[in-house]
Amino acid sequence: MMDRKIPEDTRRKINRKRYIRTACGAALLVLVTGTLASVLKPSLPEDSIDMSTVTRGPLEISLGATGSVVPFYEEVISSPISTKILDVYRKAGEKVHKGDTILLLDLSSASVDFQTDLDDIAIKKCKMDQYRVSAESRIKELRMQIQIEEKKLRRSEAQLLNEHHLDSIGASTKDKVKQMELEYEVARLQLDQLKLQLENLYNTSASDMKVYELEYRIAENKFSIKRKTMGEARIVASRDATLSWVNNQIGTSISEGEQLAILSDLSHYKVEADIADSYAGKFSAGDKAEIRLGSSMFAGSVANIVPSVTDGRIQFTVLIDDSVNDAFRPGLRVDVNIVNAVKEDVLKIANRAFYSGPGMYDLWVVSGNVAEKRKVRLGENSYSEVEVISGLEEGDRVIVSNMNRYRDRKLKIR
Numbered sequence: 001m002m003d004r005k006i007p008e009d010t011r012r013k014i015n016r017k018r019y020i021r022t023a024c025g026a027a028l029l030v031l032v033t034g035t036l037a038s039v040l041k042p043s044l045p046e047d048s049i050d051m052s053t054v055t056r057g058p059l060e061i062s063l064g065a066t067g068s069v070v071p072f073y074e075e076v077i078s079s080p081i082s083t084k085i086l087d088v089y090r091k092a093g094e095k096v097h098k099g100d101t102i103l104l105l106d107l108s109s110a111s112v113d114f115q116t117d118l119d120d121i122a123i124k125k126c127k128m129d130q131y132r133v134s135a136e137s138r139i140k141e142l143r144m145q146i147q148i149e150e151k152k153l154r155r156s157e158a159q160l161l162n163e164h165h166l167d168s169i170g171a172s173t174k175d176k177v178k179q180m181e182l183e184y185e186v187a188r189l190q191l192d193q194l195k196l197q198l199e200n201l202y203n204t205s206a207s208d209m210k211v212y213e214l215e216y217r218i219a220e221n222k223f224s225i226k227r228k229t230m231g232e233a234r235i236v237a238s239r240d241a242t243l244s245w246v247n248n249q250i251g252t253s254i255s256e257g258e259q260l261a262i263l264s265d266l267s268h269y270k271v272e273a274d275i276a277d278s279y280a281g282k283f284s285a286g287d288k289a290e291i292r293l294g295s296s297m298f299a300g301s302v303a304n305i306v307p308s309v310t311d312g313r314i315q316f317t318v319l320i321d322d323s324v325n326d327a328f329r330p331g332l333r334v335d336v337n338i339v340n341a342v343k344e345d346v347l348k349i350a351n352r353a354f355y356s357g358p359g360m361y362d363l364w365v366v367s368g369n370v371a372e373k374r375k376v377r378l379g380e381n382s383y384s385e386v387e388v389i390s391g392l393e394e395g396d397r398v399i400v401s402n403m404n405r406y407r408d409r410k411l412k413i414r
Contacts, residue, residue: 044406044411044412044413045413048401049399049401049413050350050352050399050400050401051366051397051398051399051400052349052350052352052397052398052400053349053395053396053397053398054347054348054349054388054392054393054394054395054396054397054398055347055348055349055394056345056346056347056348056394057345057346057348058342058343058344058345058346059342059343059346059348059380059381059382059385059387060339060341060342060382061339061340061341061342061343061380061381061382062290062337062338062339062340062381062382062383063275063279063282063283063337063338063340064275064335064336064337064383065273065274065275065316065335065336065337065338066273066274066333066334066335066336067271067272067273067274067291067318067333067334067336068271068272068273068331068332068333068334069269069270069271069293069328069329069330069331069332069334070269070270070271070272070330070331071244071264071265071266071268071269071270071330072265072268072269072270072323073241073264073265073268074244074262074263074264074265075238075239075241075262075263075264076259076261076262077102077235077259077260077261077262077263078257078258078259078260079105079254079255079256079257079258079259079260080256081105081256082253082254082255082256083105083106083107083253083254084105084106084251084252084253084254085103085104085105085106085247085249085250085251085252085254085260086104086105086106086250086251087103087104087250088102088103088104088246088247088248088250089101089102089103089104090102090243090246091243091246091248092243092244092245092246092248093242093243093244094242094243095240095241095242095243096237096240096241096242096243096263097237097240098237098238098239098240099236099237100236100237101234101235101236102235102236102237102243102246102260102261103235103246103247103260103261104234104235105234105235105254117219117222117223117226118223120219121216121219121220121223124212124215124216124219125216127212128209128212128213128215128216131205131208131209131212132209132212135201135205135208135209138201138205139198139201139202139205142194142197142198142201143198145194146191146194146195146198149187149190149191149194150191152187152190152191153184153187153188153191156180156183156184156187157184159180159183159184160177160180160181160183160184163176163177163180164177235260235261237263238263239263241263241264241265241266242263242264242265242266243261243262243263243264244262244263244264244266244330245261245262246260246261246262247259247260247261264330266330267324268323268324269320269323269324269325269328269330270303270317270318270319270320270323271291271300271317271318271320271334271336272315272317273315273316273317273318273336274313274314274315274316275313275314275316275338276312276313276314277309277312277313277314279314280309280314282340283302283305283338283340284302284305285302285303285304285305286301286302287301287302287338287339287340288300288301288338288339289301289302289318289336289337289338289339290336290337290339290383291318291320291334291335291336292334292335292336292337292383293327293328293332293334294327296327298320298321298322298325299320299321299322300318300319300320300321301318301319301321302316302317302318302338303316303317303318303319304316304317318336335383337382337383339382343380343387346379346387346388347387347388347389347392347393347394348385348386348387348388349385349386349388349392349398349400350384350385350386350400351381351382351383351384351385351386352400352401353402354400354401354402354403355378355381355386358378358379358380359377359378360375360376360377360378361375361376361377361378362374362375362376363376363391363392363398363399363400364398364399364403364406364411365392365396365397365398365399366397366398366399366413367397369412369413370410370411370412370413371399371410371411371412371413372410372411373410374391374392375391376388376390376391376392376398377389377390377391
């Protein structure tokens with residue numbers, strides 16, 4: 001059986017139908033793809049993101065630090081002697097008034113030392129008085145001897161003059177005159193010797209007396225300190241305050257200088273803070289500070305800066321303007337921002353967790369219902385705002401939430 005040739009018109013109709021079916025299929029595929037792309041395009045709800053509008057104005061440049069709330073006044077009471085605790089009169093947390101007894105210490109062994117020192121002072125005073133009497137007696141004796149030798153010298157001088165007179169009239173001899181001259185010279189030398197001894201006695205006795213007096217004063221001073229220490233063995237409050245801690249272990253042996261109690265003024269507070277030593281020289285006492293406690297902000301100022309560096313940190317104290325606020329409690333951790341400069345007329349956005357320092361950032365800029373990623377250069381910051389150097393204009397809306405999980409260049413906001 002032979003094949004019959006298909007007419008040309010019929011062939012064109014068949015090809016036309018095939019082209020129409022192919023075109024329809026392609027159109028349907030494009031429509032489905034476009035619909036799916038529209039449905040599956042990345043998007044996020046507007047209420048799930050935090051947006052900030054670029055504004056222009058002054059920016060307070062600040063340094064970030066951390067710290068702890070501490071009582072404005074705190075006194076540590078230490079043991080004045082090595083002893084043991086006999087009784088405890090106040091509990092931790094109690095309010096105490098000036099003069100209230102907190103602890104009672106055992107003074108039995110200290111009393112023995114106290115009496116020994118008292119006896120030692122009495123002995124030193126007796127020795128000092130005894131030496132003074134002895135020195136005064138020796139001085140008086142020498143003075144009397146000097147008076148006697150002076151009289152002997154005058155008598156010898158008179159005898160010598162008499163011998164010279166007798167010799168001039170031939171009633172004496174030259175040997176007799178020489179003998180009288182020798183006796184006179186000996187008497188004069190003996191008198192000079194006694195005067196020198198008296199002068200030496202004055203000097204040595206005065207020097208020795210100073211030594212006795214010095215030893216006596218030293219002993220008295222030591223005794224005064226010990227007497228004061230004995231008085232302090234009754235541990236009392238030095239002012240109206242709160243007893244924040246006390247060693248309440250009755251019978252426990254304690255060493256001299258060991259901590260016994262802590263008095264705190266819980267009506268006023270300050271912040272003990274620290275910051276990286278890389279900020280050394282970038283702030284000073286008197287600088288304005290902001291203290292953040294939870295969602296609350298408090299104004300303050302830097303009071304003093306410790307000159308030494310510990311473990312790479314600089315410690316400093318911040319005084320709180322509202323130091324009596326009920327929100328403060330000892331030991332609370334707070335963030336501290338030190339304001340050390342002000343920039344005028346700069347573009348700025350809100351400071352959030354995305355910011356880690358000056359540099360380039362990929363930020364999402366919102367226009368209508370579309371967010372587009374853009375390269376933005378950010379500069380210095382305050383606690384709440386960041387300087388915009390380039391990439392944004394005043395009035396732009398920027399997403400400041402964490403957007404690291406989105407890799408696309410555009411997002412739909414719904």
